[in-house]
Amino acid sequence: MGDFELCPDSILSTEMIAQASKRPSVIGLYGLPGSGKSFLLSELKKQLSHSQFDFYEGSDMISTIVPGGLVAFQRLEKEQKQHWREQAIDRIAETCRQSKKSAIVTGHFMFWSHEEQIRVYTPNDMSTYTHILYLDTSVARIAEQRQKDAKRRRPDLSAAHLETWQQAEISELMSLCQKHGILFSRLPEPPTNHLLAAMNYIRFSCRAATIPNASRVDAKISGFLTKSDLRTAVVVDADKTLSTDDTSVTFWEAIGTGCPLNGLFDSPLRYSETALLQATLLYEEVANEEDFERICTMAASKTKIHPEFVSLFRFIQAHEHLSALVVTCGIRRVWEKILETEGFSQKIQVIGGARISDDIVVTPDVKARIVTKLRQEGHLRIVAIGDSPLDLPMLEAADQAIVVTGPERNRSRSMDRFLMEAITTRGLKPRQCLLPGNVSPRLSDSVLPRMSLIGESFLKSLHCGRNASSYPRIWQATDKSAAKLLMSPMRDAANAGPTLRKAHGNVGLYLAWEFLPEIVGVEEYPTQHVQGHQVSGYRLQHETQTTIVALMRGGEPMALGLSEALPLAMFVHASCPDDIKREHVDNQRTVILVDSVISSGKTLIPFINQVRSMDKDICIVVTAGVVQDDALSEGRELSKVAEQHRVSIGALRLSKNKFVGSKGTDTGHRLFNTTHMA
Incomplete structure (x- = not known):
């Protein structure tokens, strides 16, 4: 449906459309003198509810408000005529506002004798009308009806002149309507029923104006x-x-008239609601229901x-x-x-x-x-x-x-x-x-x-919806052989300091390879093969937009190991939730919180809340060497927070042992050889 650019016109159009949505529904019947506007208005009076619509001949309203009527109006100077035309349409608009009715008004856009063009529309017309129906009657029929009209004396104009006049009106009106947020429809030449088409458009226009899209x-x-x-x-x-493919283009190509949508969407209306309503009217003009269905079938077959x-x-x-x-x-x-x-x-x-x-x-x-x-x-x-x-x-x-x-x-x-x-x-x-x-x-x-x-x-x-059953998403390797090998040096009381930190780092690297691809996915990137040609490589998805947070101090060795798998990720030390700053989260896609052991989750939960408070959509992942099984049970605080904030949890193993290390058995002290300070 064409490309889209923002520009000052589109901003003005938005403001203009907002103003338009507050105005009453006033529908103009336009066309050359002799095209049948008055006859159509008379027929609409018979068909439409007078409790919902008022009907006006524009010239009658002018005659009503101008002292001396139309005869006096015709003697006025151009500027004075302009004033009374503006007063007439303003009177109609105000009546509509007070009565809460829609109005249907016959009007003239220009008069064009043999040489002189006189445009008689006013700025007030453009700020009042919500829809203009143009009687696109053939010039032959117009010429015939002008000759037969015994009530009005009209200049004798050639078919070529009428054709030029009509095309000028249609072209200028279409442009003005797009500029001012007014719908524009051409009513086709009979034998298509002018009345039925007009009623269809009028009901559409009024529904669009009264019932929000x-x-x-x-x-x-x-x-x-x-x-x-x-x-x-x-x-x-x-x-x-x-x-x-763009099926709209395919549709108009099948008709063979050229696609009018590009011009519409390049207008000040852009892709506004009014523009899309106008597009609907263009489709209505070009094809009846049977033809529309046939062309849609053709367009579908080519797509x-x-x-x-x-x-x-x-x-x-x-x-x-x-x-x-x-x-x-x-x-x-x-x-x-x-x-x-x-x-x-x-x-x-x-x-x-x-x-x-x-x-x-x-x-x-x-x-x-x-x-x-x-x-x-x-x-x-x-x-x-x-x-x-x-x-x-x-x-x-x-x-x-x-x-x-x-x-x-x-x-x-x-x-x-x-x-x-x-x-x-x-x-x-x-x-x-x-x-x-x-x-x-x-x-x-x-x-x-x-x-x-x-x-x-x-x-x-x-498969992972947003409902309660989807979170927390838990990955664990408790029964895997690799996990048994990795957890052994961590549980060995003889290991402390650098040896234990190395063991925790190995677990972090393993968790990165084993679980993170399942949680965050992988992405392809180009890399140079040793033989000289380019091949595809793979890495964890959004690596450059990932923040690894080491929960201090026990989480640091494992976080450092995990960072080996994500060398481009940001690395943050956090002793308390406030250590996670907005700059650690903004423009990131994933935050990985790393701790060595999670018992009840009491320490972890404030960190989760801190991250989620900064970004409602960022992916939060928790990794740990050991997670107490009970902490993830339904109804437990960690389980509820993980569900609420859509947190994924990856652990080397889940433990049913509720032992919590302290003093000499505390993991943090063992990692950094500070058990004597416990």
Whole structure:
């Protein structure tokens, strides 16, 4: 749907749209003199409720408020006419505000005799109208109706002149409407029923003005909130994410008229709600329901989902506690057909628009709202996947953010800049998936690490929801042969000082290799082979954005051993929670708290709270040589805190022995040969 840039116009547009949302619904009927505006207004009076609508001929309102009526108005100077036109539309707007009704008003944009063009719209028109319906009647019919009109004497104008006049009005009105946040629709030439089309647009416009789009979106996702067995939902953008294609472009190419969306989204409206409502009207204008369905089928047949997404959706489909939701600013029906072809229509819902019957539009803020609502009310873990700045609000609202990086010719040109801003100033911690796999990555691996949608570690992570049963996540090696070998020198009373510190360091290194890949994952990076060519190497994920915290003093030797596996990680000594500063957490992805022994967890818990208070989303990992089994039992304080703050715990062994070392048996004293000071 085009690229996205922030600019002063888009900021002004946001302010303008906020103002527009407070104004009453005033719908203008425009078209050349003789196009049928008055007749259509008369028919609408018969069909629409007078308790909800007021109906005005613009010229009648002018006649009412100008002393001497229309005859006197025609004698006035240009500036005086402008004043009374402004007064007329202001009177209509004020009446609407007081009556709480919508208004339908006939109006003129310009008069154009043989030589002179006179534009008669006013700034007040542009600040009052919420929707303009333009009667796009053929010039032949207009000429015929002008000749037959016995009530008005109109200049005899050629068909070519009427055509030029009409096209000028349409072009200028479209531009002005986009500038001022006004919806614009062209009513087609009969035999299509002007009345039915107008009523459809009017009801759409009034519903959009009176019922918040957010409320209608909430109704669309209510099904997700009633599925008690769900743990994780993957919320994914559609165009240029699921596929390299943009189905909106494919749709308009099938029509052969050129895609009008780029011009719309390049206007001051940008990707606002008004812009997406206008896009819906463009789809309504170009195709009836039957043609729309046919073109959507054609567009769907030309669009292929990336094989990685097909595999991911099959994995999701096979697990009851997983689900996926496709959220698109584009055409809902096309993506439903694509998913149906792949066999996913029963499991994967599509939320999108492009037709009045969809009853919603999906803006960037709507995407974020969906994610937030599923997280907060559904208590789901959300993985959000997108490709452009339009997806950033959604990515920032999710538990896990994945950026799809596609071919350079197709990808968003501005994404790098906005992505970097989100990472450096708002703490976003995304990863990127290259689709297809041979494309060049965005940014650097340290800033935007690579991942695979079909990688074992990612698929495993989907099983870990945000509900109580997911945490604490505990890894332990109690019964493994390696653990038995490593724990022996630690338990040997003859070992102390450097020998014992070395044993603890070995355990730290083992825990890093054994458990951290399962908890934080691994990432690929390029390295030079001894034979001279480049090969892929692997390291623990987000190594440069990891902080290792040695809980002093007993945790230091083990933390030093663990740091050998993460040589690029930050290393911090902490004797108390306040020793963990904000600079140790900001822009980091993982904090590893290291202690030698955890008995009840009483000492550890304040450190966990300190980290979580600084970053609500950062991954917290606790590693220790020994953890008392009872401390992790349901209902114990450490277990509750680990559940609340989503903490993963890795231990060399779990112990049922509740012995707590003191004086000569205290681990800290043994490590540093200070037992005589106990």
